[in-house]
Each structure stands twice: as C-alpha cells, then as structure tokens.
Amino acid sequence: MMTRSDRAMRQSLGFHLVAASITLLFAAPLVWVLAASLRQPGAPPPARIAWLPDPPAWSNYAHIFELLPLGRYMANSLLLAAGAVPLTILIASWAGFAMAQLPARARYALLTLAVVVRMIPITALWLPRFLVIKELHLIDTFAALLVPAWMGSSPLFVLVFYWSFRRMPAALIESARLDGLGALAIWARVAMPLARPATVAVGVLTFVQYWSDFINPLLYLKSETRYTLSVGLRVLQQMDLTSWPLLMAGVVVMLIPVILLFVLAQRAFWIEDQIGGVHGN
Amino acid sequence: MKYHTRYNLSLYVLLAPFLSGIVILVLIPAALSLALAFTSYDGLSAPGWRGLQNFRQIIDDDLFRRAVANSLVFLALTVPLRTVVTLGLALLLHRSRRGIGLYRAAVYIPTVIPGVAYALIWLWILNPIYGPLNLLLNATGLPAIAWLVNPHTALPAIALTALFQLGEGFVVLLAGLQHIPDEYYDSAELDGAGQLALFRHITLPLVMPWLLLVIMRDLIASAQNTFTPALIMTSGGPYYATLFLPLFIYQTAFDRFRFGEGAALTTFLFLGVAALIAVTYRLLGGWGYDDSV
Incomplete structure (x- = not known):
C-alpha cells in the first residue's frame, strides 16, 4: 500500500520532471547557440545535432571583431544603456513617488494616463516621433536614442515605483513630513532606500530595453561609427548569410550581458513578497 | 506658503519631467500623426492637403489587405495559445518550492x-x-521543412517563435495567483471539490482580472512585435506571406518616404488595436469577480 509520504514524493518527482523539461525547452536553444558559435566556419552541415564541437573554434569570436568594429558598437550600446538607466530611475521614481503621495483624484487620473500610454502601440509612434526628432535636429545623434528616458522609458516603470511606494508604511512618510522635510528629501532619504528591489528591477529592464533597442537605431542612426550592437548584428547578417558560426558568435556576444544581469538581479523579480512590489498589487 | 501646499506643489515638480515627456514623446506625435494622415508629405517639401485620399488609396491597396490579414492571422495564432501556455506555466510554478527560482528564470x-x-x-x-x-x-x-521559404509555413513558423516570449504575462499571473488566499482552496476541498472544480470556481474567476490585463497587453504587443522577426527572418516574404502591418508601415514611410500614407496606415493600426481591445474587454470583462484589482 502506498503511504501518504510516498504519494507526496511521487507528486514532487512528477512536478520536477515536468518543470525540468520546460526549463530544457526554454533554455536549450541558448546552449545550442553557444555550441553553434564554436563550430568551424565553412564546415559541412552537421548530420545530427552536435553539442560542443571538437575542437571548439574560439577564433570565431576574434574573427567577428575583425570583420566589423563590434567593439565600438558594443561601447556605443553600453554608453547608451549607461545613460538611460540612471535617467530612467530618476524620472520614473520621481513620478511614481509623486503619484503615490498625491490626493486620490489626481492619483487616479495619473494612473489612468500611465495605463493608457502603456497601451498605445509604439509602432503607431515611429513615424511622428521620427518627425519630431528631425525637427529637433537630433537625427544621427545618441540623444535621439536616449530620448525615451525623458518619460521614464516606459509608463510601466513609473507604475512599478508607484506600487512599491504605495506599499510602504504611510507612517514613515507621515513622520518625515511632520519633521518638515520637503518632497525631494523624503524621496531621497525615506522612499528610495526602501525601494531597492523596484530600483534593481527597473534598472535591469531599462538596461535590456536600450541594449536591445533595434528600431530606434535603425530609424535615427546614419553614421556607422554610432551604430549599436543590434544594428551591428544586422550588418553581420547581411554580410554573409551562410556563415552561421560567426553569426551565432555575434548573437552570443549580444546575449552575455543580458543573461548575466538577469541572473544576478533575478532575486529582485522572484522573491515571493517582492513580486507584488515589482509587478503590481 | 503653507507647508502642505508647498509639499503638494513640489510633488508636481517631481512629476513634471515624466508628464512633459509624455506630452512631447506621445501626445504631440500622436496628434501629428493624425494630422499627417490627411496630407501627402515626403519629408522635404511642405505637406499638401489630401483629405481622405490616403485612406481610400490604402483600402484599395492589395498589399495593405494582405498585411492586415497576416497581422490578424498572427494574432489569432499567438494570443490564445500564448495565454493558455502562460496560465499553465503560472499555475505550475506559482507555489514556492525547492528549485522554483531556476524554473521561473528559464521561463522568463x-x-x-x-x-x-x-x-x-x-x-x-x-x-x-x-x-x-x-x-x-x-x-x-x-x-525536413524549409520553414521560412515555404509561403504556407513562414507565418506559422514566426508565430511559433513568438510563443516563447511570455515572461511579462507570466510574472503578472504569478502575482495574481499569489493573491488568492489559501483558505479559499482549503474550505472548498473540505466541501469535497475536485481539482477541476477548484480551478473553475476559484482560480479562474479570481485570476480573471489579471488574465484580462495580460490578454489585452498581449494583443497590443503581438500587433507590433512582428516587425523585427519579419524584417530579419523573411523581409516580409516569401510572396508577402509575412508582410505584417508594422513592416508595411516601415516600408511605406521610411523606404518610400510616403509619410502621409504611412501616417494613415498608423491611424489604421491604432484604431484596429483599439477595436480589438474593446471587443476583448466586451467579451471577457464581465467574467470573474472584480474585487481583486
């Protein structure tokens, strides 16, 4: 006869089997890509799925940096993200803080605005935004790529900070106000130190947004010296479609910082009671 | 000035960058786009008034019809499937247990x-x-199948690739599921409810507001996220099989410099997405208990 603990163990085993196969399904392509990037360029197509090739062609990575100024593109992408992250955190957290503190009516109006703007398809803004950028004489500048940071990069980030600040004990802010502290001082000394997980999450998502951005560089950049990594990958693709190992090496270069950041910061996304803090309550 | 007034005033100062950004980057461009839709404009000479000409011309354009049809097929393939998969994954992974972080990270x-x-x-x-x-x-x-070369498989193949990018909805549904108090399940189980009944009468109605949010967001995202995959993987081909609206807008406006027509297309896209959202809300909005959001 099966005991209760037997059944629990079976259930747990079943869960881990299912979850592990899902993990494999979602993550296996990345391992494949890594393996593919280490194949000898020009080798005949593999007869079956090859894992780590022998010997691995690490020289592919050196080669793509010779083919294209990928180092420069990478520096451009990093520079862009480095500018966007602090600006976004500053503007989004200010807005979120103000929203959390304002009287109910203003709060609801602003919440509605943020949600509505979040719902506008960005595709619908490419063309007119291009014309605005053109009027501002920002075509072919980094500023054109950085411009979304002006509105906190995404209304979602403002909402994340809003939720995070709303969850703070009201008494903390009340007592700071009784001490006569101004809004900026309360934001800096009371609110932000308690909003670490939200700040980390917004920071990571902002980095990924600008590091990955393809459409804005495609629309606004003209000089090759200003290209970012995503445009660089597109150029690499157009150079030679048949050299998969080199192209996949480029993909890996673009993936590494994103995966690394995500793995390092994922606690801010997943810890049980912080999920509400990051993604809504 | 009183402290309270001054405090509220400074809150608006903190809001100012965000609000001005919304005006400059969203509201003015949206209004500009609407105005341009009634003109012919190539970016060099001044725009000339065309009335409804752009819209008429677009509706008669076979490529436009093709792009709309493709976009709708793509939505019909991805949104329902992705919603079900996302909900399934969230149900599987919402309880805290050993190794859960790894599984969730892999999904994201x-x-x-x-x-x-x-x-x-x-x-x-x-x-x-x-x-x-x-x-x-x-x-x-x-x-073996030449997925992206065959006009019949190219669009489903791109839809398949989109299926795995469900992290945003996954996180929202995790949060939604974690808001359902365990006591609900406990007392229903005492009443002898089975797993399916628990799902139908407790989980689904309570998670519905979140699900609705996820579906609406997914509609918007899927209506526009086709641009990069279509450009990179097929350039809209073969034989326009993967020409979606965003790629068509891009080609019209930025390859052919027909900003007026591009703006008219943009207006169509915007109205189309808004209509889809309204229909979805109409169909699903009444479901579930609305107290949890």
Whole structure:
C-alpha cells in the first residue's frame, strides 16, 4: 500500500520532471547557440545535432571583431544603456513617488494616463516621433536614442515605483513630513532606500530595453561609427548569410550581458513578497 | 506658503519631467500623426492637403489587405495559445518550492533576449540545412521543412517563435495567483471539490482580472512585435506571406518616404488595436469577480 509520504514524493518527482523539461525547452536553444558559435566556419552541415564541437573554434569570436568594429558598437550600446538607466530611475521614481503621495483624484487620473500610454502601440509612434526628432535636429545623434528616458522609458516603470511606494508604511512618510522635510528629501532619504528591489528591477529592464533597442537605431542612426550592437548584428547578417558560426558568435556576444544581469538581479523579480512590489498589487 | 501646499506643489515638480515627456514623446506625435494622415508629405517639401485620399488609396491597396490579414492571422495564432501556455506555466510554478527560482528564470529568459538576437537564433534553428529543428525532425524520421521559404509555413513558423516570449504575462499571473488566499482552496476541498472544480470556481474567476490585463497587453504587443522577426527572418516574404502591418508601415514611410500614407496606415493600426481591445474587454470583462484589482 502506498503511504501518504510516498504519494507526496511521487507528486514532487512528477512536478520536477515536468518543470525540468520546460526549463530544457526554454533554455536549450541558448546552449545550442553557444555550441553553434564554436563550430568551424565553412564546415559541412552537421548530420545530427552536435553539442560542443571538437575542437571548439574560439577564433570565431576574434574573427567577428575583425570583420566589423563590434567593439565600438558594443561601447556605443553600453554608453547608451549607461545613460538611460540612471535617467530612467530618476524620472520614473520621481513620478511614481509623486503619484503615490498625491490626493486620490489626481492619483487616479495619473494612473489612468500611465495605463493608457502603456497601451498605445509604439509602432503607431515611429513615424511622428521620427518627425519630431528631425525637427529637433537630433537625427544621427545618441540623444535621439536616449530620448525615451525623458518619460521614464516606459509608463510601466513609473507604475512599478508607484506600487512599491504605495506599499510602504504611510507612517514613515507621515513622520518625515511632520519633521518638515520637503518632497525631494523624503524621496531621497525615506522612499528610495526602501525601494531597492523596484530600483534593481527597473534598472535591469531599462538596461535590456536600450541594449536591445533595434528600431530606434535603425530609424535615427546614419553614421556607422554610432551604430549599436543590434544594428551591428544586422550588418553581420547581411554580410554573409551562410556563415552561421560567426553569426551565432555575434548573437552570443549580444546575449552575455543580458543573461548575466538577469541572473544576478533575478532575486529582485522572484522573491515571493517582492513580486507584488515589482509587478503590481 | 503653507507647508502642505508647498509639499503638494513640489510633488508636481517631481512629476513634471515624466508628464512633459509624455506630452512631447506621445501626445504631440500622436496628434501629428493624425494630422499627417490627411496630407501627402515626403519629408522635404511642405505637406499638401489630401483629405481622405490616403485612406481610400490604402483600402484599395492589395498589399495593405494582405498585411492586415497576416497581422490578424498572427494574432489569432499567438494570443490564445500564448495565454493558455502562460496560465499553465503560472499555475505550475506559482507555489514556492525547492528549485522554483531556476524554473521561473528559464521561463522568463526568452523574454529578455534582445529582439535581433532572438530573430537570428530562430533563423538558424529553422534553417533547413544547418538548423537543429530539421535535424531533430530527421532523427525522428520526419521530412525536413524549409520553414521560412515555404509561403504556407513562414507565418506559422514566426508565430511559433513568438510563443516563447511570455515572461511579462507570466510574472503578472504569478502575482495574481499569489493573491488568492489559501483558505479559499482549503474550505472548498473540505466541501469535497475536485481539482477541476477548484480551478473553475476559484482560480479562474479570481485570476480573471489579471488574465484580462495580460490578454489585452498581449494583443497590443503581438500587433507590433512582428516587425523585427519579419524584417530579419523573411523581409516580409516569401510572396508577402509575412508582410505584417508594422513592416508595411516601415516600408511605406521610411523606404518610400510616403509619410502621409504611412501616417494613415498608423491611424489604421491604432484604431484596429483599439477595436480589438474593446471587443476583448466586451467579451471577457464581465467574467470573474472584480474585487481583486
């Protein structure tokens, strides 16, 4: 006869089997890509799925940096993200803080605005935004790529900070106000130190947004010296479609910082009671 | 000035950058786009008034019809399937247990992969000669398929690639599921309710407001996220099989410099998405208990 603990163990085993196969399904392509990037360029197509090739062609990575100024593109992408992250955190957290503190009516109006703007398809803004950028004489500048940071990069980030600040004990802010502290001082000394997980999450998502951005560089950049990594990958693709190992090496270069950041910061996304803090309550 | 007034005033100062950004980057461009839709404009000479000409011309354009049809098929393929998969994954992974962080991270990872890199990865996976998917099919005795070259499989193939990018909805549904108090389940179980009944009468209605949010967001995202994969993987081909509205807008406005027509297309896209959202809300909004959001 099966005991209760037997059944629990079976259930747990079943869960881990299912979850592990899902993990494999979602993550296996990345391992494949890594393996593919280490194949000898020009080798005949593999007869079956090859894992780590022998010997691995690490020289592919050196080669793509010779083919294209990928180092420069990478520096451009990093520079862009480095500018966007602090600006976004500053503007989004200010807005979120103000929203959390304002009287109910203003709060609801602003919440509605943020949600509505979040719902506008960005595709619908490419063309007119291009014309605005053109009027501002920002075509072919980094500023054109950085411009979304002006509105906190995404209304979602403002909402994340809003939720995070709303969850703070009201008494903390009340007592700071009784001490006569101004809004900026309360934001800096009371609110932000308690909003670490939200700040980390917004920071990571902002980095990924600008590091990955393809459409804005495609629309606004003209000089090759200003290209970012995503445009660089597109150029690499157009150079030679048949050299998969080199192209996949480029993909890996673009993936590494994103995966690394995500793995390092994922606690801010997943810890049980912080999920509400990051993604809504 | 009183402290209270001054305090509220300074709150608006903190809001000012965000609000002015919304005006300059969203509201003015949206109004500009609407105005341009009634003009012919090439970006060089001044726009000339065309009335409804652009709209008429677009509706008669076979490529436009094709792009709309493709976009709708793409939505019909991805949104329902992705919603079900996302909900399934959230149900599986919402309870805290050993190793859960790893599983959740794996589910989220395809979502953080940069669009160009993601499209290139799939371009390789789907490649008929070098790609692992066909090697896998060969190994099981199935014939290789030239996924992106065949006009019948190109669109479903791109839809398949989009299926794995469900992290945003996944996180929202996790949060939604964690808001359902365990006591609800406990007392229902005492009443002898089975797993299916628990799901139908407790989980689904309570998670519905979140699900609705996820579906609406997914509609918007899927209506526009086709741009990068279509440009990188197929350039809209073969024979316009993967020409979606965003790519068509891009080509009209930025390859052919027909900003007026592009703006009219943009207006169509915007109204279309708004209509889809309204219909979805109409169909699903009444479901579930609305107290939890």
